[in-house]
Each structure stands twice: as structure tokens, then as C-alpha cells.
Amino acid sequence: MTTRSTELLRVVHRSPGVTRADAARLLGVGTGAATELVTKLSRAELLIQGPAAPSGARGRPTTVLLPHPDGPLVLAVAITHETWRVEAVQLGGTCAAEVEGRHAGAAWPQVRSAVRGAIGELRRQYGPRLRATGVSVPGTVSRDLRLDAVGAGWHDVDLTTLCPDTDVFVAGNDATLAATAESRRGAATDASVALHLRIESGLGGAVVEDGRPVIxxxxxxxxxxHMPFGDPAVRCPCGARGCWGIAVDGQALARLLDEPAPLDSFSYARRVLASAARSAEPELSAVRTVAATLGRGIAGLVNGLDADLVTLGGLGADLLAAVPAEIGAAYRDGLMSIHRESPPPIVPAALGDHGPIAGAAEEAWSALLPRLA
Amino acid sequence: MTTRSTELLRVVHRSPGVTRADAARLLGVGTGAATELVTKLSRAELLIQGPAAPSGARGRPTTVLLPHPDGPLVLAVAITHETWRVEAVQLGGTCAAEVEGRHAGAAWPQVRSAVRGAIGELRRQYGPRLRATGVSVPGTVSRDLRLDAVGAGWHDVDLTTLCPDTDVFVAGNDATLAATAESRRGAATDASVALHLRIESGLGGAVVEDGRPVIxxxxxxxxxxHMPFGDPAVRCPCGARGCWGIAVDGQALARLLDEPAPLDSFSYARRVLASAARSAEPELSAVRTVAATLGRGIAGLVNGLDADLVTLGGLGADLLAAVPAEIGAAYRDGLMSIHRESPPPIVPAALGDHGPIAGAAEEAWSALLPRLA
DNA sequence: ACAATAAGCTCTGAGCAAGAGCAAAAGAAG
DNA sequence: CTTCTTTTGCTCTTGCTCAGAGCTTATTGT
Incomplete structure (x- = not known):
């Protein structure tokens, strides 16, 4: 209905447990309007007022605003190359219920059935409280919600058939959604422009400006x-040459170690990192080479995009933990001088593997909020 | 005041001369609300209604909405390494008056005096009708409106002293503003995500998503x-290595031709292009090499940023006119296969050298509009 | 001249928002 | 314990905006 109601819900969603008085100040409304808003949203079963937190200060104690226990929920779905997971998420980001399973690289119809089964289960439990759906997938999602996931062999798949019952449906790339989640509830909440990179099978990521991903x-x-920061002689399966992504993943480590290309690039890379942690050669050299390539590329992206924080997920977080000095040195060496004084920090992602599904829930809530109030 | 008034002004600004009925449809309001809005904004001397455009169709003729001839104006200021220019721009983007001059690389205080003099001149002419200021500068502008222009030797300059009299003041990098202008009134109006690149002294640009530049x-x-698409052996004055920018400008041409580094890189490059146009060697080879580097880098950016249109300004437009085949071939070769089917077009910038000041006017108007209605 | 069509005008009622004034609940001071 | 101060919440009034219905105006087509 109204703008103010949506804004209030957004504030509560961003920081559940905010005091009523603080929320009014954030919205820039008086106490009168706050009363009206809170009353209306409580009656609509969207909010409840909790007991006051004893502040110790003078004055009439205020109450805290919390999501209503019987309020609307969003379905968050995360599909990877191996697994799927469905959560029912309430206002504020808390997960109310979850179902998960493995599909181990099955064809899309099988995956869809499994996910729809799980959604059906949650629907029996929650019924019409499920109001929106957000889906995270390992591939590119066009504006009309069609998925192309080269690695999984899913082509031109209509994602909306996953859940035809909610009238709000959003979907996105897993790395993009993880970036959104990091910037709203993870390590990048204070960054105005955050760059999130996730190395899993390939390297993906997103720039998030003021909480909005550049899509x-x-x-x-x-x-x-697939930016050409790597060796121009190496041809990437994507069709281009010199792609950065294939110079910093498990395949790159295998090439450097003269080993055959591993099937599961991610776990292979973790094994190499474990060897390198014991200072074993030639693993350590290979890891250092990859780390330098990673750091140099990050510097290029920071130069071009002017992020003030970089978060690394997946294998990137492992590399950062294993050889921070190599990454840092190559990073600083590649920065423009205007960024050298205070280089934007590189930190591991706070949400880890939960990032993509958390981002899907965030986007679903963002799309749902304007329709609720 | 109200949201709708601002929206109507924004519609008129975007397309001056829009019919009143179309504007109402765009805003999604009925004819009643339209009457009220137009009446109010006419009384406030923001709009006038012009004579109907004879449509030929049946029905009562409508009127067109035009900027009020005595309405507010914004000051648009463009400062380059050599020149300055001040325009008074009315709603809709038409320039009402202009003053310009050369400073030929003077220190900042001299440039500031010259610009302030020009602004004073316009102020005597237009008085309080000047309501906002937008400034384009060749360097980076921090969020608190301080300028660092390495090439010009201007460091940590407070831009707000250029015009302390308007309460709306915005400033930005020339290439970023040119990108904004291209996406609003230039070659990229239909693109949802446009990438604008401008080669002048160095290579700058911006991504514009739905009319908003990523800042x-x-x-x-x-x-x-300063993304490392170039030769990692070449150290850039910026401090990093392998910078793309120094591989596609006049300096790069001079290196390839074994000539000394030119003072005015831009005009030198144009001379080389003129020779190449007569198929003179070795100029043609050098131009082709630079064009390939340009095309390959553009492909990398398109891969990473997923733009659906690329506009080239400055020397980039000249290169595109001179050797489109070389740029196109390297571009397509560097694209990911998902972009190969319909590669985002590369087109010359429509606004040319007027881009930066037009962008400054756009940003000033965008900031001013919510305060008017 | 009359019908058809498109657009503008006026009036009314609903809903939202801002502000003033008052009430309530706590700590601080005597 | 009483009273004052501070902060917050509640209620009521007022003004504004907007959507919709019904009517008027201006043009084209027959």
C-alpha cells in the first residue's frame, strides 16, 4: 500500500529487533505516524512488538519490532551442481524450516521434481504463508528467468516452473546472490561498493553498490x-582466451603440477592446499603462482571498479587463508597508486556456502516487501 | 513536494515536447491528476503548454509540455586539461547560454578564477534562475567532491568553491559523465547496460545501468x-603493470613506431591514423595492433560486465572509423560463447566532445528535480 | 449536421502524513 | 517518598494527494 509501511518493514528486515523509536527516527517520521504504522502492520500479522530492552537511560521504555511468528515466509532455493536445498525464511532472514538433498549431476527434470517435492512439503506445512520464491542457480539467468548452466548441462531451462504458486518469483546466479548476501548480512555490510569473488568450478562474482548488485x-x-588477465595462449572452454578463471582454479593447479585434469576441481584444489600447508613442493609453488594470479586480477578489478572491499568465497577463501602474503603482494603491486595508500581490504566471505541461498532469500524478500504493506 | 510532480518533470526533461496525454500515460495517472499537476507546475513557472502537434488522428487535440522559458537553469561546467566551458542549461537539456575559454594547463587557482568569472557573468544575466551546478573534470572526484587530476597536477582540490551559491552541486569524472550523457541522450538510450569508453589522455569510461552510472x-x-589487459612487462605511470590504457593510446602508437613519446598524445595519434588511412606502413600495422588490443579488452569487459552496448569516444571513435574490422575481429575472438550469438554492438559515441558537459548538466538536473516540485 | 473519438475539466471521497497536545513510564534529585 | 526531567507512545485535527465518475471540449469522418 504505502511507501512508509514498506520502508518500516525493510528496516525491520535489515535489523530485526530494532527499537520502535529508532525505526521511527530512521524513517524520519514522528511518533504519531510510527504508532499508526506499527498498529497497521501488527494487525496485518507482519510485525509484533517484543518486550523492551532495558536501556538504562531515562525516559519511557520503548519496544522492539520483530517479525510476526505467523507472518509471511519466502522460499529460498539453492541448486548447485551436486545438491539442492530449500528453506522457508521469515522477515529478518531467519530460517524457519529447511529441506535438502543430493542429485549428483542429474538432468534438469529430475532436479526440478526433487525441488518441487520439497517445496510441496513446505507448502503443506506453511500453506499460504509462503508468498515469494528466490532461486540460486550455478549459471546465467536471463531477464526472463531462463537458466543456462554450462557445467551442469542445463540449457534454456524455465526456472519459473520450479514454483508456479507464488506470485513473486526471482532467480539469479549463485555468485551474484552470494555477493548480495555478503553486502547485506555478511562481511561487506559497511562497504559502499563491494566486490565479491567466488571460486568454485570457475570464478564468478559480482559488484554490489549500496546493496544492489550490478546485474x-x-x-x-x-x-x-572470463576477463583476460591470464595467459593469452590458454584457450578457455568459454571460447575466449587468457581467461582469468581458468588460471586460479583446481584445473590451473593441476596444469602447474603436470597432473591430469581432476574431475572434482574444488576438492582436488583443497587437497593441493593441504599439501602446500605442509610446505610440500611442488604444491606450494603452484599455490603461490595461483595466488599471485588471483591477487593481480583482483587489483585490476579494484582499479576498474573502485570497490572499497573485496570478499572471497569458495576456494578463494581457502587460498586467502593459506597464502595471504602472496595474494596481498600481487594485489598491492597491481593497484593504481591512488588506491595504494589504503588498499581496499580482501577478506573471506562471512557466509560461506550459505551465501547463495541467503542471497536468494534476500532478493525474494526485497521483491515481496513492496507488495505486503 | 510530491513524487508525481517530480516524475512529470523527469518525463519532460527526458523528452521535452512530450504530449500531455502521453505524459499522463507514462505516469499512470488519470486525466484529472494530469490537469492538477500541469496546472501546478505551470503556475510554478516550470512548464508551459505549447500548441498541439497536429496528429491527424481523431479526438480532441492535446498539448505538448515544454520547459518554461523563464524556468530554472542549471550551470554545467566542463574543465579539460586545456580548456573550460560553462553552459546554462534548461529543462530538457537545451543550452541557453555558454561561455568558454582556454587555460592551457594553468594551475588550479587560475582555472577556478576563470570559471568563477564566467559563472558570475551568467549569474548577472540569469540571477536566481540558476539553481544547480554540475561539473565535469578530468580526474577522480571523491564523494566529498574533491578532485585529483594527476595529468593536470591538480591535487585534493575542493570543487565546491567553483560555485558556492547554488545549493545543489554535483561533480564527476569526464568519462563517467560522458557515459551518463550517452545513455540518456546519446547512442546508448536503448541499452539497459551500456559501457562507454573514452580514449583521450589515457582510457576512461563507465558502466551505466538503467541510466545510473556505477560510480x-x-x-x-x-x-x-588500468585493468591489466596489456603487456605485464610495461609499467604504467599509475604504478601498476600491464595497464590496458597505455597500450591503446598515442603513446602506444609511438612505442610501436619507435618514435619518441609525443607531448600531445591525442593529436599525434590522429596524425598516425591519417597516415594509416593512406595505407602507409608501418603506421597501418601499428594502428592494427592497437585496434586488436582495444577489441580484446572490450571483449573482456563485456564478458565481465555483461553490457549490451559499447560506445567509444575520443580516439576510440577514430580507431573504430579507421579499422573497424580489426577491432571487431579481436572483439569477437575475446567474447565468451554466450555473447557470440549476438555480440553487443560497438558504436561511436553520438555526443562527441560535448559528452562530458552534457553529462554534467544531466546529473545537475537529476539532483535538482526532486527539489523543484 | 451528426456520430465517433480522444482529451481535458470539475467535483467528491478515501487515505495518508505531519504536527500539536496530552498521557505514560522510567530515572534523577531532593 | 515525592517531584521533576526525559523519552516515548497515543489521539485528534488539518491539509494534501490521488483516483474515479461524469461532463465538456475539440477534432475527424460520414
Whole structure:
């Protein structure tokens, strides 16, 4: 209905447990309007007022605003190359229920059935409280919600068939959604422009400006793995050459170690990192080479995009933990001098593997909020 | 005051001469609300209704909405390394008056005096009708409106002293503003995500998503010239290595031709292009090499940012006119396969050298509009 | 001249928002 | 314990905006 109601819900969603008085100040409304808003939203079963937190200060104690226990929920779905997971998430980001399973690289119809089964289960439990759906997938999602996931062999798949019952449906790339989540509830909440990079099978990511991810024309922004920061002689399966992504993943480590290309690139890379942690050669050298390539590329992106924080997820977080000095040195060496004084920090992602599904829930809530109030 | 008034002004600004009925449809309001809005904004001397355009169709003729001839104006200021220019721009983007001059690389205080003099001149002419100021400068502008222009030797300059009299003041990098202008009134009006690149002294640019430029944390986004798409052996004055920007400008041509570094890189490059146009060697080879580097880098940016249109300004437009095939071939070769089917077009910027000041006027108007209605 | 069509004008009622004034609940001071 | 101060919440009034219905105006087509 009204703008103010949506804004209030957004404030409560961002920081559940905010005091009523603080929320009014954030919205810039008087106590009168706050009363009206809170009353209306309580009657609509969207909010409840909790007991006051004893502040110790003078004055009439205020109450805290919390999501209503019987309020609306969003379905958050995360599909990876191996697994799927469905959560029912309430206002404020708390997960109320979850179902998960493995599909181990099955064809899309099988995955869809499994996910729809799980959604059906949650629907029996929660019924019409489920109001929106957000889906995270490992591939590019066009603006009309069609998925292309090259690695999984899913092509031109209509994602809306996953859940035809909610009238709000959003979907996005897993790395993009993880970036959104990091900037709203993770390590990048204070950054005005955050760059999130996630190395898993390939390198993806996103720039998030003021909580809004830069999504690209076809939803394919953030494919930083296919910027030519690498060796121009190496041809990437994507069709281009010199792609950065294939110079910093498990395949790159295998090439450097003269080993055959591993099937599961991610766990192979973790094994190499474990060897390197014991200072084993030639693993340590290979890891250092990859780390330097990673740091140099991050510097290029920071130069071009002017992020003030970089978060690393997936294998990137492992690399950062293993060889921070190598990454840092190559990073600083690649920065423009205007960024050298205070280089934007590189930190591990706070949400880890939960990032993509958390981002899906965030986007679903963002789309749902204007329709509630 | 109200949201709707601002929206109507924004519609008229975007397309001056829009019919009143179309504007109402765009805003999604009925004819009643339209009457009220137009009446109010006419009384406030913001709009006038012009004579109907004879449509030929049946029905009562409508009127067109035009900026009021005595309405508010914004000051648009463009400062380059050599020149300055001040325009008074009315709603809709038409320039009402202009003053310009050369400073030929003077220190900042001299440039500031010259610009302030010109602004004073316009102020005597237009008085309080000047309501906002937008400034384009060749360097990075921090969020607190301080300028660092390495090339010109202007460091940590407070731009707000240029015009302390208007209460709306915005400033930005020239390439970023040119990108904004291209996406609002230039070659990229239909693109949802446009990438604008401008080669002048160095390579700058911006991504514009739905008319909003991605500005970066410190206002330094768009320094794509300092992404490491070039030869890692070449050290850039910026401090990093392998910078793309110094591989596609006049300096790069001079290196390839074994000539000394030119003072005015831009006009030198144009001379080389003129020779190449007569198929003179070795100029043609050098131009082709630079064009290939340009095309390959553009492909990398399109991969990573998923733009659906690329506009080239400055020397980039000249290169595109001179050797489109070389740029196109390297571009397509560097694209990911998902972009190959319909590669985002590369087109010359429509606004040319007028881009930066037009962008400054756009940003000033965008900031002013919510305060008017 | 009359019908058809498109657009503008006026009036009314609903809903939202801002502000003033008052009431309530706590700590601080005597 | 009483009274004052501070902060917050509640209620009521007022003004504004907006949507919709019904009517008027201006043009084209027959």
C-alpha cells in the first residue's frame, strides 16, 4: 500500500529487533505516524512488538519490532551442481524450516521434481504463508528467468516452473546472490561498493553498490573469470582466451603440477592446499603462482571498479587463508597508486556456502516487501 | 513536494515536447491528476503548454509540455586539461547560454578564477534562475567532491568553491559523465547496460545501468585503462603493470613506431591514423595492433560486465572509423560463447566532445528535480 | 449536421502524513 | 517518598494527494 509501511518493514528486515523509536527516527517520521504504522502492520500479522530492552537511560521504555511468528515466509532455493536445498525464511532472514538433498549431476527434470517435492512439503506445512520464491542457480539467468548452466548441462531451462504458486518469483546466479548476501548480512555490510569473488568450478562474482548488485544486461554480469588477465595462449572452454578463471582454479593447479585434469576441481584444489600447508613442493609453488594470479586480477578489478572491499568465497577463501602474503603482494603491486595508500581490504566471505541461498532469500524478500504493506 | 510532480518533470526533461496525454500515460495517472499537476507546475513557472502537434488522428487535440522559458537553469561546467566551458542549461537539456575559454594547463587557482568569472557573468544575466551546478573534470572526484587530476597536477582540490551559491552541486569524472550523457541522450538510450569508453589522455569510461552510472566507492570507477589487459612487462605511470590504457593510446602508437613519446598524445595519434588511412606502413600495422588490443579488452569487459552496448569516444571513435574490422575481429575472438550469438554492438559515441558537459548538466538536473516540485 | 473519438475539466471521497497536545513510564534529585 | 526531567507512545485535527465518475471540449469522418 504505502511507501512508509514498506520502508518500516525493510528496516525491520535489515535489523530485526530494532527499537520502535529508532525505526521511527530512521524513517524520519514522528511518533504519531510510527504508532499508526506499527498498529497497521501488527494487525496485518507482519510485525509484533517484543518486550523492551532495558536501556538504562531515562525516559519511557520503548519496544522492539520483530517479525510476526505467523507472518509471511519466502522460499529460498539453492541448486548447485551436486545438491539442492530449500528453506522457508521469515522477515529478518531467519530460517524457519529447511529441506535438502543430493542429485549428483542429474538432468534438469529430475532436479526440478526433487525441488518441487520439497517445496510441496513446505507448502503443506506453511500453506499460504509462503508468498515469494528466490532461486540460486550455478549459471546465467536471463531477464526472463531462463537458466543456462554450462557445467551442469542445463540449457534454456524455465526456472519459473520450479514454483508456479507464488506470485513473486526471482532467480539469479549463485555468485551474484552470494555477493548480495555478503553486502547485506555478511562481511561487506559497511562497504559502499563491494566486490565479491567466488571460486568454485570457475570464478564468478559480482559488484554490489549500496546493496544492489550490478546485474548486467542479460543477468550475466560478474563473469569476471572470463576477463583476460591470464595467459593469452590458454584457450578457455568459454571460447575466449587468457581467461582469468581458468588460471586460479583446481584445473590451473593441476596444469602447474603436470597432473591430469581432476574431475572434482574444488576438492582436488583443497587437497593441493593441504599439501602446500605442509610446505610440500611442488604444491606450494603452484599455490603461490595461483595466488599471485588471483591477487593481480583482483587489483585490476579494484582499479576498474573502485570497490572499497573485496570478499572471497569458495576456494578463494581457502587460498586467502593459506597464502595471504602472496595474494596481498600481487594485489598491492597491481593497484593504481591512488588506491595504494589504503588498499581496499580482501577478506573471506562471512557466509560461506550459505551465501547463495541467503542471497536468494534476500532478493525474494526485497521483491515481496513492496507488495505486503 | 510530491513524487508525481517530480516524475512529470523527469518525463519532460527526458523528452521535452512530450504530449500531455502521453505524459499522463507514462505516469499512470488519470486525466484529472494530469490537469492538477500541469496546472501546478505551470503556475510554478516550470512548464508551459505549447500548441498541439497536429496528429491527424481523431479526438480532441492535446498539448505538448515544454520547459518554461523563464524556468530554472542549471550551470554545467566542463574543465579539460586545456580548456573550460560553462553552459546554462534548461529543462530538457537545451543550452541557453555558454561561455568558454582556454587555460592551457594553468594551475588550479587560475582555472577556478576563470570559471568563477564566467559563472558570475551568467549569474548577472540569469540571477536566481540558476539553481544547480554540475561539473565535469578530468580526474577522480571523491564523494566529498574533491578532485585529483594527476595529468593536470591538480591535487585534493575542493570543487565546491567553483560555485558556492547554488545549493545543489554535483561533480564527476569526464568519462563517467560522458557515459551518463550517452545513455540518456546519446547512442546508448536503448541499452539497459551500456559501457562507454573514452580514449583521450589515457582510457576512461563507465558502466551505466538503467541510466545510473556505477560510480565506485571513491568516485574512481571506470578507470578501465588500468585493468591489466596489456603487456605485464610495461609499467604504467599509475604504478601498476600491464595497464590496458597505455597500450591503446598515442603513446602506444609511438612505442610501436619507435618514435619518441609525443607531448600531445591525442593529436599525434590522429596524425598516425591519417597516415594509416593512406595505407602507409608501418603506421597501418601499428594502428592494427592497437585496434586488436582495444577489441580484446572490450571483449573482456563485456564478458565481465555483461553490457549490451559499447560506445567509444575520443580516439576510440577514430580507431573504430579507421579499422573497424580489426577491432571487431579481436572483439569477437575475446567474447565468451554466450555473447557470440549476438555480440553487443560497438558504436561511436553520438555526443562527441560535448559528452562530458552534457553529462554534467544531466546529473545537475537529476539532483535538482526532486527539489523543484 | 451528426456520430465517433480522444482529451481535458470539475467535483467528491478515501487515505495518508505531519504536527500539536496530552498521557505514560522510567530515572534523577531532593 | 515525592517531584521533576526525559523519552516515548497515543489521539485528534488539518491539509494534501490521488483516483474515479461524469461532463465538456475539440477534432475527424460520414
Amino acid at each position: 548486467g544486461a542479460r543477468g550475466a554480469a560478474g563473469e569476471f573469470g | 565506485g566507492a571513491r568516485g574512481a570507477a571506470g578507470e578501465f585503462g
